Amino acid sequence: MFRNNEILLTQPLAATPRLHAAPVTWCGAEQNEWCWAATVQMVLKSRGSTRSQCEIVQTFLQDASLDCCTRPFRCNVSCDSRDFETLVCPTEGLTVSPAPQPQLSFAEIQTNVVDENKLLILGFRRASGRRVTGHMALVVGVSAPDQVMILDCAKNNSTGAVPRPHLPTGYYGTWVQTWIVD
Numbered sequence: 001m002f003r004n005n006e007i008l009l010t011q012p013l014a015a016t017p018r019l020h021a022a023p024v025t026w027c028g029a030e031q032n033e034w035c036w037a038a039t040v041q042m043v044l045k046s047r048g049s050t051r052s053q054c055e056i057v058q059t060f061l062q063d064a065s066l067d068c069c070t071r072p073f074r075c076n077v078s079c080d081s082r083d084f085e086t087l088v089c090p091t092e093g094l095t096v097s098p099a100p101q102p103q104l105s106f107a108e109i110q111t112n113v114v115d116e117n118k119l120l121i122l123g124f125r126r127a128s129g130r131r132v133t134g135h136m137a138l139v140v141g142v143s144a145p146d147q148v149m150i151l152d153c154a155k156n157n158s159t160g161a162v163p164r165p166h167l168p169t170g171y172y173g174t175w176v177q178t179w180i181v182d
Contacts, residue, residue, distance in 0.1 A: 118180050
């Protein structure tokens, strides 16, 4: 859980967390479909950018008449994984690449985030009746023995430490994609 942008752990850690070298500040999604924009904003902020979610969405939609910053409800759109990878991230100056497999082991997460100083973006899919929704979250560190430190932009659904075994199906639907941020 988070309070005032601080990680409040959902369970005690067995060891001191090992975090990404650059500090990453939590950002809540400003609209219910903007987890993708909030995740991009968190990465950009860790690199010194001040881009807002509405600016990120406005650029993605390429329609100035929507005026996403003064009327964000008009721009409350989701972003599929293909557009996220090929349109949103390159437009925002981010290089992301899909991981070799959608789900990474704890050792692979640790190697990327701690040893190689890269952030990971996780993509989830959940079915509720006939509706399928997606979600994204940002991996910023690890803690032994198998806890993954996640910044989750969903309002009232922010998480600090999540046991790696819970990620495939027990976190937010099914873990279907991992992007490595270079």
